[in-house]
Amino acid sequence: xxxxxxxxxxxxxxxxxxxxxxxxxxxxxxxxxxxxxxxxxxxxxxxxxxxxxxxxxxxxxxxxxxxxxxxxxxxxxxxxxxxxxxxxxxxxxxxxxxxxxxxxxxxxxxxxxxxxxxx
Amino acid sequence: xxxxxxxxxxxxxxxxxxxxxxxxxxxxxxxxxxxxxxxxxxxxxxxxxxxxxxxxxxxxxxxxxxxxxxxxxxxxxxxxxxxxxxxxxxxxxxxxxxxxxxxxxxxxxx
Numbered sequence: 001x002x003x004x005x006x007x008x009x010x011x012x013x014x015x016x017x018x019x020x021x022x023x024x025x026x027x028x029x030x031x032x033x034x035x036x037x038x039x040x041x042x043x044x045x046x047x048x049x050x051x052x053x054x055x056x057x058x059x060x061x062x063x064x065x066x067x068x069x070x071x072x073x074x075x076x077x078x079x080x081x082x083x084x085x086x087x088x089x090x091x092x093x094x095x096x097x098x099x100x101x102x103x104x105x106x107x108x109x110x111x112x113x114x115x116x117x118x119x
Numbered sequence: 120x121x122x123x124x125x126x127x128x129x130x131x132x133x134x135x136x137x138x139x140x141x142x143x144x145x146x147x148x149x150x151x152x153x154x155x156x157x158x159x160x161x162x163x164x165x166x167x168x169x170x171x172x173x174x175x176x177x178x179x180x181x182x183x184x185x186x187x188x189x190x191x192x193x194x195x196x197x198x199x200x201x202x203x204x205x206x207x208x209x210x211x212x213x214x215x216x217x218x219x220x221x222x223x224x225x226x227x228x229x
Contacts, residue, residue, distance in 0.1 A: 037218075039220075046122070046208065046220060046221070046222045046223040047157075047159075047165070047208050047210075047220040047223065048122075048220065049210070049217065049218045049219060049220055051217075052217070052218065060215075060216045060217050061217070062217060063215065063217070096164070100218075103153075103212070104153045104155065104170055104171055104212065105153075105155040105167055105170035105171070105210075106155070106157070106165070106167060106210075107167060107176075109164035109165060110164075111164065112164070
């Protein structure tokens, strides 16, 4: 059973870059039938897909965030990371890392990390 | 990409059946059989209920079922129980090789 755990600052200043890392345990991040992704949920709002990465490094981003998002993978550490630049208060949300099986469904979620954008 | 369209809320009494719709476009729901549904109790991680439009994860109650017609997918919950009260989100793969969620539906068990 996979376990995913987000880590990173819980407070980011406006215009700066939000950075989060997801550590995967219970299995290799290099398994061929998995993608890895980031999802967020602003307070009181619904889920939003941020982007997805394959262990080879191929990335797929939400078009509405693409200009500000970078997702990367470090197979040696079994981790993948999210960077979101030029953040505003609208980027305040619970950010969750997920595993995507067979590219069709999310089977495991991290516990989620609240990131607040505020000066 | 626009979020998939779901009703904001639905409700039903214990034992009844309800259906939640999820409307997309020919670039997502209509073109791929990769629609999934997630149950989300606040403060907990969402739980996969249906994938590939109609498939249930192993061990999940058969009270939950999925279907699709054209650009609209649906989740049906039969024999409503109090513990079914939660937020439900649909998701679909898209022609841009991305994924998109619905806005979420709050299910209230009366």
